[in-house]
Amino acid sequence: MSDTRLPAVDAAEARPAEAAAAAPQRPAHAVTLQPSGWRYDCAEGHTVLVGALRAGIRLPSSCRNGTCRTCMCRMLEGKVAYSIERPGLSPDEKAEGWILPCVAVAQSDLLLEVPNARALQFRPRPPGMLTGARRS
Secondary structure, eight states: OOOOOOOOOOHHHHOHHHHHHHSOOOOEEEEEEETTOOEEEEETTSBHHHHHHHTTEEOOOSSSSSSSOTTOEEEEEOOEEESSSSOSOOHHHHHTTEEOTTTEEESSOEEEEOTTOEEOOOOOOOOOOEETTEEO
């Protein structure tokens, strides 16, 4: 008679989705905005701008690639790294604490001076005709 038993399998191999959910999450960094006092958590690897948008906060932005400087704000405390090699800031501006949230990734908790931060206004989209798999 042949052996029909299955080989032993590690629990993580048997249920990868459950193992991934149980794995420790990468830490988020707290970002506090002044003068509003709003605070949000920015997930590891996300830019400061994306973290704000996910929290329902609109920071000034335009290009989202570090060139237009619309998002430029002052970092009062904390440390960031940039997702691009040469963000559009001079060495003097960096030394004075200016950052570009659209390409800045938090490396610690941050305190930022962003006077133009606004709460996002979510408006329900009016129902459209369903045509195939798209709304018009």
